[in-house]
Amino acid sequence: MHTGQRPLRITPEGPFSCCTAAERSTGIVIRSGFVNATVRTGFNADDLDDWAALLEAVEESDAEAGEADDVFTGSWPGEGRTAYLTFIAEDPYVVEVHDAPSTQISVRVPIDLKAEWLDGARERLVAARRVLGV
Structure with missing residues (x-):
């Protein structure tokens, strides 16, 4: 059943209290008939450059x-932190959502x-950079 809601979205939040002013937090939200979850993640200006490269x-x-059998795979923000x-x-x-290194x-x-999703993703990237001043 399609409810008209996107099953995965990223929502803005304030800066992490534990991190520098250059880092921001966001919530990754999953909503479906099977699973509902939200996990926080952090990113900085370099991560936005990585997101632009991922879109390209x-x-x-x-x-x-x-032309090829290879399937493109990329992670954002970088794994590990x-x-x-x-x-x-x-x-x-x-899209796989990984709550690492926590759970x-x-x-x-x-x-x-x-x-047209790629154009929309680029527009949101430009808007994020504008809001963050990068």
């Missing part, structure tokens, strides 16, 4: 989809993205 790599992967997403350019697209729980969410 996804676009290249989509353009080469019929906070919860993160792993984007897998399959059909349908899949070690992962959730795999298939997402039926529309053709």
